[in-house]
Amino acid sequence: MNAIAGVPQADRRAGVLGFIKFRGFGIASGIVAMAFIFFFAYPLGRMLYLAFFKGGNFTTQAFQKTLGDPDLGTLLLHTIAVTGISSVVAMAIATLLAWLNERTDASMGWVSRLLPLVPLMLPAIALSTGWFFLGHERAGLLNVGLRTLAGALGLDWWAETGPFNIGSWPGLIFVYTLYLVPFAYLLVAAAFRNFDSSLEEASRVAGAGAWRTFRMVSAPGILPALAASVFLVAVTALSNFSIPVIIGTAARVDVLSVHIVRLVRDAYPARTDEAVVLSLFIVAAVAILFWLQRLVSSRKRHVTISGKGIYPSKIPLGYWKWAARGLMFAYLAAASVIPLLGLFFVSLQRFWSSTITRQSFTLDVLLALFVGENLTKRALQSSIFLGIVGATLGILMATMLMLYVRQRPGFFARVVDASAKAPSAVSHTVIGLAMVIALTGAPFHLAGTLTILLLAYLVIYMPQAAISTGSGLDQIGTELLEASAVAGASQSRTFFRITLPLMRPALAAGWALLFVMIVGDLTASALLATNANPVVGFVIYDIFNNATYSSLAAIACVVGAISFTVVCTVLAFSRGGTPGGGSR
Amino acid sequence: MFGPASVTTPGKTASAKEDADGVMVQVWNLKKGFRRLGGEYVTAVNDVNLSISPGKLVVLLGPSGCGKTTLLRCIAGLEHPDAGRIEINGKCVFDSYEGIRLAPEHRAVSMMFQSYALWPHMTAYKNVEYAARSRGFSKDVDARVTKALRQVGIPQLGDQYPSQMSGGQQQRVALARSLAVEPPVVLFDEPLSNVDAKVRDQLRQELVAMQRAVRFAGVYVTHDQLEAMQLADRMAVMDNGSILQLDTPIEIYRNPISRYVACFVGQANDLEATVQTTNFDPSELVLDTSFGPLVTTGGRLSGVAAKSKVRVILRPEDIKLITGEAPSGRNVWRGTIQTVMFSGAHVEYRVRIGEQQLHVRSDARELLREGDMVSVAVDPALVYLFPDGGA
Numbered sequence: 001m002n003a004i005a006g007v008p009q010a011d012r013r014a015g016v017l018g019f020i021k022f023r024g025f026g027i028a029s030g031i032v033a034m035a036f037i038f039f040f041a042y043p044l045g046r047m048l049y050l051a052f053f054k055g056g057n058f059t060t061q062a063f064q065k066t067l068g069d070p071d072l073g074t075l076l077l078h079t080i081a082v083t084g085i086s087s088v089v090a091m092a093i094a095t096l097l098a099w100l101n102e103r104t105d106a107s108m109g110w111v112s113r114l115l116p117l118v119p120l121m122l123p124a125i126a127l128s129t130g131w132f133f134l135g136h137e138r139a140g141l142l143n144v145g146l147r148t149l150a151g152a153l154g155l156d157w158w159a160e161t162g163p164f165n166i167g168s169w170p171g172l173i174f175v176y177t178l179y180l181v182p183f184a185y186l187l188v189a190a191a192f193r194n195f196d197s198s199l200e201e202a203s204r205v206a207g208a209g210a211w212r213t214f215r216m217v218s219a220p221g222i223l224p225a226l227a228a229s230v231f232l233v234a235v236t237a238l239s240n241f242s243i244p245v246i247i248g249t250a251a252r253v254d255v256l257s258v259h260i261v262r263l264v265r266d267a268y269p270a271r272t273d274e275a276v277v278l279s280l281f282i283v284a285a286v287a288i289l290f291w292l293q294r295l296v297s298s299r300k301r302h303v304t305i306s307g308k309g310i311y312p313s314k315i316p317l318g319y320w321k322w323a324a325r326g327l328m329f330a331y332l333a334a335a336s337v338i339p340l341l342g343l344f345f346v347s348l349q350r351f352w353s354s355t356i357t358r359q360s361f362t363l364d365v366l367l368a369l370f371v372g373e374n375l376t377k378r379a380l381q382s383s384i385f386l387g388i389v390g391a392t393l394g395i396l397m398a399t400m401l402m403l404y405v406r407q408r409p410g411f412f413a414r415v416v417d418a419s420a421k422a423p424s425a426v427s428h429t430v431i432g433l434a435m436v437i438a439l440t441g442a443p444f445h446l447a448g449t450l451t452i453l454l455l456a457y458l459v460i461y462m463p464q465a466a467i468s469t470g471s472g473l474d475q476i477g478t479e480l481l482e483a484s485a486v487a488g489a490s491q492s493r494t495f496f497r498i499t500l501p502l503m504r505p506a507l508a509a510g511w512a513l514l515f516v517m518i519v520g521d522l523t524a525s526a527l528l529a530t531n532a533n534p535v536v537g538f539v540i541y542d543i544f545n546n547a548t549y550s551s552l553a554a555i556a557c558v559v560g561a562i563s564f565t566v567v568c569t570v571l572a573f574s575r576g577g578t579p580g581g582g583s584r
Numbered sequence: 585m586f587g588p589a590s591v592t593t594p595g596k597t598a599s600a601k602e603d604a605d606g607v608m609v610q611v612w613n614l615k616k617g618f619r620r621l622g623g624e625y626v627t628a629v630n631d632v633n634l635s636i637s638p639g640k641l642v643v644l645l646g647p648s649g650c651g652k653t654t655l656l657r658c659i660a661g662l663e664h665p666d667a668g669r670i671e672i673n674g675k676c677v678f679d680s681y682e683g684i685r686l687a688p689e690h691r692a693v694s695m696m697f698q699s700y701a702l703w704p705h706m707t708a709y710k711n712v713e714y715a716a717r718s719r720g721f722s723k724d725v726d727a728r729v730t731k732a733l734r735q736v737g738i739p740q741l742g743d744q745y746p747s748q749m750s751g752g753q754q755q756r757v758a759l760a761r762s763l764a765v766e767p768p769v770v771l772f773d774e775p776l777s778n779v780d781a782k783v784r785d786q787l788r789q790e791l792v793a794m795q796r797a798v799r800f801a802g803v804y805v806t807h808d809q810l811e812a813m814q815l816a817d818r819m820a821v822m823d824n825g826s827i828l829q830l831d832t833p834i835e836i837y838r839n840p841i842s843r844y845v846a847c848f849v850g851q852a853n854d855l856e857a858t859v860q861t862t863n864f865d866p867s868e869l870v871l872d873t874s875f876g877p878l879v880t881t882g883g884r885l886s887g888v889a890a891k892s893k894v895r896v897i898l899r900p901e902d903i904k905l906i907t908g909e910a911p912s913g914r915n916v917w918r919g920t921i922q923t924v925m926f927s928g929a930h931v932e933y934r935v936r937i938g939e940q941q942l943h944v945r946s947d948a949r950e951l952l953r954e955g956d957m958v959s960v961a962v963d964p965a966l967v968y969l970f971p972d973g974g975a
């Protein structure tokens with residue numbers, strides 16, 4: 001029994017030492033948690049306080065000013081219309097795509113995996129600028145192409161403008177929908193996957209036809225999940241800033257998120273108080289949407305999760321299969337490759353115009369992002385720097401917080417868990433605004449620094465980091481860690497040899513997610529960056545207002561290319577990771 | 585939970601000390617409770633005493649939620665008890681009074697998990713090697729790992745990842761991982777409940793052989809009473825966090841300490857009865873049952889009051905079925921076969937006697953049919969008597 005030799009003496013010191021090590025981790029995590037909660041809660045509290053207390057006295061002046069604005073009704077109506085219509089359309093398309101992929105023989109596995117990642121591969125900022133260049137009614141590439149083609153065929157239906165106009169209500173809804181479909185798809189496809197297909201098979205065996213089965217079994221089964229998804233998609237739509245600022249401006253449709261930023265950045269003097277009151281509208285709307293979502297999804301009994309990995313029999317579509325696949329390709333192209341090509345094309349020209357000649361092509365605009373000394377180059381550099389630092393710090397913090405939450409159940413751990421996920425329920429615009437108000441002046445004086453941007457990114461994107469590391473941790477069954485402890489491995493050995501290797505895919509995915517979102521961020525960047533601390537989002541917002549379109553296309557193109565590369569690399573990396581990976 | 589002294593056998597209570605050669609695991613007055621989500625307080629382990637000698641296997645048997653797994657995890661160091669003391673191999677690993685609480689990695693135990701808990705990013709070989717190196721082995725690790733894999737019959741699977749193996753193969757890797765370090769104590773948390781019946785039987789045989797060869801002290805948790813009786817040197821029947829009876833399987837089967845133990849271990853007909861007073865022989869007792877008088881000489885009868893309600897336990901295999909001419913005598917009744925379930929080596933019958941239905945097990949040589957009239961006979965010595973009420 002020489003194994004006993006390898007077991008340390010069972011004295012009290014070992015116990016105490018283990019206790020201290022555990023405490024050390026707990027204390028470090030506690031500090032991280034406190035700091036995070038402070039930088040999330042303090043700016044919001046400060047913002048609310050300053051909006052309603054002037055010189056220590058309570059005032060409703062800001063409210064009166066906002067509610068007295070004659071344009072308020074239009075603003076709210078437009079916001080609701082854009083968000084509502086595009087959410088519903090996106091849900092319908094996503095449901096169709098999910099059904100095709102999960103239940104019919106048109107399904108293609110890689111489409112199912114790729115579709116939810118589209119918004120990461122091409123950030124909203126690049127998607128909307130891309131379509132702006134493609135669909136502009138006079139100089140849009142698609143329009144120019146179609147008009148040239150029509151001219152060659154001797155048709156002159158469209159003289160100078162059209163046939164498309166992205167700067168319109170349908171155009172705005174179109175781009176919103178392109179952006180929202182993946183978010184809806186993720187939820188609906190999961191609902192289809194979780195819905196036990198043996199229930200559908202039982203219905204077929206009981207004599208019901210395919211349509212009756214869909215109507216009486218499948219549809220009621222996933223309907224609650226669908227309804228719940230609509231609200232979550234609407235929250236995403238409400239929070240978006242990139243699409244309304246670029247397409248909405250062209251369409252002269254003003255929505256809340258853009259209006260708030262304009263009140264702070266473009267109005268002189270800044271109408272911050274009114275912006276705060278408007279941001280409360282967003283907070284209220286999000287709260288209502290979450291409440292509705294919980295109301296619907298609490299009827300859990302409808303969704304059954306089957307324990308066995310049964311593959312449902314696929315419904316044959318015949319020749320429609322190719323039409324269905326064509327539809328999937330069309331969506332993927334419209335949401336990724338086509339706008340990216342549009343950006344690339346425009347970035348190759350010194351000036352964006354409706355007449356394109358061979359002489360007008362140049363690499364100068366793209367090269368300017370990498371050589372020489374200019375604002376766009378500095379912006380790109382600091383965005384990538386912030387992306388690397390922010391993603392690394394964010395994932396590190398999220399891992400600490402989620403480990404802490406799982407290891408020490410208790411009241412404070414629940415507070416930490418809730419606050420790490422809370423920023424997703426507060427619009428990015430609101431958090432950015434709160435940081436402008438609370439951190440730019442005394443005592444922090446962070447105006448014009450990279451620090452304030454880093455803080456904003458860490459707070460805004462913590463929910464995504466927490467969810468990916470948390471689910472990574474949850475995938476490692478506790479028994480795997482217990483088995484290591486019982487096998488005699490120390491806590492640190494268990495962490496480095498078992499926990500970390502098993503979490504690696506989740507950590508890599510989380511890191512890429514954070515990096516891409518930080519580099520492509522427009523909301524916080526437009527509010528917090530200045531000429532002293534320029535980032536990509538700020539430059540895009542700035543250039544767009546100054547209408548130097550080639551530079552805009554170039555920087556959006558580079559951001560799109562970076563995101564695309566990072567996401568694809570991580571995708572390849574995490575799939576080739578552990579052989580036969582995944583814990584049981 | 586314990587019956588009155590009158591119906592228990594003195595000296596058969598759960599004893600903390602074992603007289604055999606030394607003690608490998610010793611548990612004193614262990615207590616562990618936790619709070620449910622609703623705030624309700626649950627006692628998972630309630631004042632448990634247990635000792636295990638080197639080379640002996642103790643099986644903890646009980647329904648789910650009886651605290652057997654919690655007790656095992658307390659010994660492993662995966663749960664922190666509220667009170668008590670645990671010694672493993674002569675060293676104190678937990679003592680609530682002295683504030684000693686050793687981490688699992690500092691206890692001289694190995695453990696097998698119900699879910700196998702093989703690390704999915706390591707091959708079978710790496711899984712075993714990791715465990716060996718974690719226990720401080722640095723010389724001849726390769727020989728040790730290879731030997732362990734050969735012992736469990738999978739020397740060819742060293743390069744396979746867990747997801748490439750069947751459940752039985754995975755559990756063999758887990759066994760190799762536990763035994764490669766030649767641990768003095770091995771803990772088993774329902775290790776065979778996830779593999780199919782055939783493999784389970786085979787692994788059970790091999791486990792017994794392995795335990796005889798390596799001579800570790802084992803604690804084995806299961807809710808399968810057959811598995812418990814086959815594996816155990818001694819078994820502990822648990823309920824509500826307490827050990828009700830700790831003894832050899834045959835002693836528990838033949839002398840159950842309570843109606844609960846009798847019903848949980850093996851199968852039982854559990855009947856209501858009332859004590860008659862008309863009998864003058866002090867060594868036997870006549871009971872009134874729904875199908876007539878029943879005589880018992882099953883010991884421990886003194887002090888049972890006349891007219892008091894009692895429970896009678898009859899084991900299905902202790903009831904004899906007699907065809908043809910009805911014999912006369914005590915404890916013989918006429919009945920009708922209601923259902924027949926042929927089970928290969930034996931047959932399960934349901935026999936109706938008046939209003940009462942009895943479960944009878946009989947060998948399969950002579951198969952009776954539904955509706956057959958039979959005589960049912962019970963040896964008075966094999967009638968178990970327990971106080972009414974409670975479990």
